Amino acid sequence: MTRPTTILVTGARDWPDPHQVAQALNRAAEQATGEVRLLVGDATGADAHARAWAERHGVAVEVFEARWSQMPAEGKPRRAAGPARNRAIVDRLDQADGARLVVAFHDDLDGRSRGTRHCAGEARRRGYPVALHTSTSRVVLPPRSGHPGRARELRAAALDYAARGIPVVPLHTPLLRPVPGRDQAVVAVGCSCADPVCDRPGKHPRTRLVARGVANATSEPERIAGWWHRAPQANIGLATGHVVDVLDADGPDGVAALRAFAVEHGWTPQGPLVRTGRGWHLYLRPSGTGPRNPIHPELLAHVDWRGKGAYAIAPPSRHANGAYTWIRGLDVPLEAAPAALLGLLRPRQAERTLAPSRPVAPGHPYGQAALDAECAELAAMPPDSGRNRRLFDAGLRLYSLVAGGVLDETQVDRDLLTAAERCGLLATEAKATRLTLASARRIGMAHPRGVPERSAPTPAQQPPATRDHAAADRGRPRVRPGPERR
Ligand SMILES: [Zn+2]
Numbered sequence: 001m002t003r004p005t006t007i008l009v010t011g012a013r014d015w016p017d018p019h020q021v022a023q024a025l026n027r028a029a030e031q032a033t034g035e036v037r038l039l040v041g042d043a044t045g046a047d048a049h050a051r052a053w054a055e056r057h058g059v060a061v062e063v064f065e066a067r068w069s070q071m072p073a074e075g076k077p078r079r080a081a082g083p084a085r086n087r088a089i090v091d092r093l094d095q096a097d098g099a100r101l102v103v104a105f106h107d108d109l110d111g112r113s114r115g116t117r118h119c120a121g122e123a124r125r126r127g128y129p130v131a132l133h134t135s136t137s138r139v140v141l142p143p144r145s146g147h148p149g150r151a152r153e154l155r156a157a158a159l160d161y162a163a164r165g166i167p168v169v170p171l172h173t174p175l176l177r178p179v180p181g182r183d184q185a186v187v188a189v190g191c192s193c194a195d196p197v198c199d200r201p202g203k204h205p206r207t208r209l210v211a212r213g214v215a216n217a218t219s220e221p222e223r224i225a226g227w228w229h230r231a232p233q234a235n236i237g238l239a240t241g242h243v244v245d246v247l248d249a250d251g252p253d254g255v256a257a258l259r260a261f262a263v264e265h266g267w268t269p270q271g272p273l274v275r276t277g278r279g280w281h282l283y284l285r286p287s288g289t290g291p292r293n294p295i296h297p298e299l300l301a302h303v304d305w306r307g308k309g310a311y312a313i314a315p316p317s318r319h320a321n322g323a324y325t326w327i328r329g330l331d332v333p334l335e336a337a338p339a340a341l342l343g344l345l346r347p348r349q350a351e352r353t354l355a356p357s358r359p360v361a362p363g364h365p366y367g368q369a370a371l372d373a374e375c376a377e378l379a380a381m382p383p384d385s386g387r388n389r390r391l392f393d394a395g396l397r398l399y400s401l402v403a404g405g406v407l408d409e410t411q412v413d414r415d416l417l418t419a420a421e422r423c424g425l426l427a428t429e430a431k432a433t434r435l436t437l438a439s440a441r442r443i444g445m446a447h448p449r450g451v452p453e454r455s456a457p458t459p460a461q462q463p464p465a466t467r468d469h470a471a472a473d474r475g476r477p478r479v480r481p482g483p484e485r486r
Contacts (some may be wrong), residue, residue: 003098005185008089009038010119011046011105017135021049021105024133028101035391037096039089042066043115043245046105054111061386064089090126094322099185100176102130124152126318127176131184140184143176145185151232153316158224158236161314164330166243168216169311170234172229174202174318192233203317205311214239214311235317238284241308244272244334247282248312253301255279261300261341270337273327277319280327281312285336288446300344328455338450359484366451367406371398373414379422387425388432388446391416392440399444406450413437 007028015021029036038054038061041047054061066085093100102123105114120130124144133137158168172193175184191201198204208215209227217239218224228234240246249258258280262269272283279302289307306312315324374394381387395416401407416437420426425433 003187004035004037004096005029005032005099005101006037006039006096007094007101007103008093008119008123009040009046009050009103009105010086010089010116010123011050012107012116013043013045013047015046015049015105018049018052019135020135021046022053022362024103024105024131024138025053025185026052028103028185031185032099034098038062039064039096041085041089041115046116054368062092064092081177082115083118083122086115086122089119090122093123093128094126096321098180099179099187100128101129101185104130104132105133106132129184133463146370148232151228154232154234154236155225155228157314157316158228159221160237161238161330162219162221162224165219166244167219167239168224169217169237169239169312169319170206170231171237171313172198172202172204172206173231173233173235174320188376201320203313205237206231206234209234209380209481215308217311236314237311238314239348240306240310240312241288242286244283244312244336245286245289245485246306246310247284247337248276248306249279249282249303250276250302250304251278257301258282258303261303261459265338265340267338267341269335270332272330272332274315275325275327276313277324281324283334285334285448287337287342288442289342298470304368339447339449342447364406366450367401370401371407371412371415374398375419378419381423383424383428385456387420387423388429388436391420391425391433392436394419395437395440396444399441400447403448404450405448413441 005028009021009023009025011021027039036059038050038059040050040054040061040063042063042065051061051063064085066082070166072179093102102120104116104120106120120132120141121144124130124141125147127143129143130141132141158170162168172191174188175190175192176188177190179185179187189201190196191198192206193204205216206227207211207213210229214237217237236242238246247258249255261267269282274283287305287307289305313319313324315326317324332399374397378387378390378394381390395412396411398407399409399415402412417426420433422436
């Protein structure tokens with residue numbers, strides 16, 4: 001199988017010898033099994049020689065312009081290409097498929113050329129060895145993946161998540177792996193777990209530190225500091241279902257499916273957002289579901305929901321093609337998932353869609369009217385008229401209003417029990433009644449609902465629950481009762 005090779009070239013602006021550059025690139029190209037591609041700056045010297053070589057050999061070349069204009073503003077030397085450019089070019093290397101190679105041309109890497117030193121240093125920090133050519137020799141500088149700055153960054157991030165109440169778990173780290181028989185070329189990706197066929201590099205818990213995996217996640221700073229002391233390069237896993245749930249759109253298909261879903265449902269996600277290796281992680285308020293729910297692929301392909309018992313990999317963790325990055329951070333308020341999305345999580349148990357709603361304070365007249373009407377209707381039901389089912393529907397609706405901040409939980413508990421008592425349900429079927437209530441509470445609380453935006457019919461005017469969309473739009477959940485009554 002052939003795979004492309006991407007070569008990043010960095011070097012001194014006054015590098016005199018085009019032949020040495022050509023020789024080094026020839027050697028790299030000879031070892032390549034597939035297409036060769038060059039990443040290079042727009043400077044004179046080594047950059048220019050590399051571009052000329054690419055042109056002669058018909059090699060695709062991507063040129064990264066120096067950020068000349070911003071350098072004086074940053075108080076940097078006018079003739080330095082700039083750290084931003086260097087990061088951009090290494091970013092592109094990170095994103096490349098296949099083998100990757102970094103070649104530097106410089107006689108005095110610790111001295112004058114800050115640009116070359118910075119670019120080579122950035123590449124080494126990200127795990128690449130650098131083949132350094134001087135006018136008289138060739139040496140290989142090993143990767144500096146144990147860089148202390150990187151370790152500090154990971155540890156600080158883990159502690160920051162914990163300070164927000166999110167339990168944290170240490171994960172393995174993806175490693176760039178040498179290509180067998182290839183000089184200095186590395187390829188994504190091995191795993192710090194040392195399993196040569198690990199299929200989830202950098203994505204699974206370090207069980208030497210956390211024997212029970214995500215079940216050992218904690219927000220206790222001392223334990224977290226201890227973990228990252230023992231494994232300074234550990235990726236960070238955030239246990240979901242506590243403070244956040246995470247919607248994972250994986251790859252182009254997942255992103256496209258989620259986008260189409262959002263458009264269809266008039267949903268514009270505004271909450272915290274992470275760019276992953278292949279897609280997005282959208283952070284949402286906990287739904288109460290879990291552990292990891294692959295949403296039915298026919299409904300939403302390549303989209304996963306991470307809830308209770310699951311975890312999501314968080315910035316600045318590394319993945320095979322770079323790093324997880326916040327697009328919108330955790331200071332942005334979390335949103336609840338749209339009900340239509342929650343409905344997809346449990347197509348059997350909870351097919352439901354809710355009307356757009358807005359949050360209000362407990363004691364809102366809408367909530368009180370709903371509570372009074374539901375309880376009055378239930379209390380008046382004779383035996384054998386479906387009281388248990390009715391109790392479940394009422395509980396579901398009222399507890400979702402509790403979760404939405406419209407009603408007070410203890411008041412709903414009390415009033416529903418009173419209604420169940422008045423219709424005789426509590427006396428004849430005490431155990432089933434309490435199970436029904438618990439089930440309705442659990443599901444209702446996981447589906448927060450406010451007051452409908454537009455005028456909604458009062459609860460008493462609503463028809464019984466049906467499975468059509470009109471009923472859903474009126475705000476009544478379409479759910480099967482938990483404990484069925486015969
Ligand atoms: Zn592994």
